[in-house]
Amino acid sequence: MTRAILTETDRITLLSRYESRAEQEMGFLTVLPFAVPHPARQLQVTTRADWLPAGRPARIGVTAGASTPNNKIGETVARILATRGLVLQTA
Secondary structure, three states, rough: OOHHHHHHHOOOOOOOOOOOOHHOOOOOOOOOOOOOOOOOOOOOOOOOOOOOOOOOOOOOOOOOOOOOOHHHHHHHHHHHOOOOOOOOOOO
16 A cells, blocks of 8 residues: 555655565655664564464465565475474475
């Protein structure tokens, strides 16, 4: 939705260069020279122990946005498998 607002109106917003890279490369968006006062973002992850059912197969869906790099999806799958003591086999 943010991308539609940016490409179809005269509004501005703060996005990381990563989040707007495709639109920049296609010439839809332009980066304005503006220094962000506090550029470091703090991210938090909350996990719950024993969230997978024990002793039986589990089906888990992983969703990601179109701009999510494949390696991040792979890292997520590897972390899920590691909770069962499994290792992701890569080519």
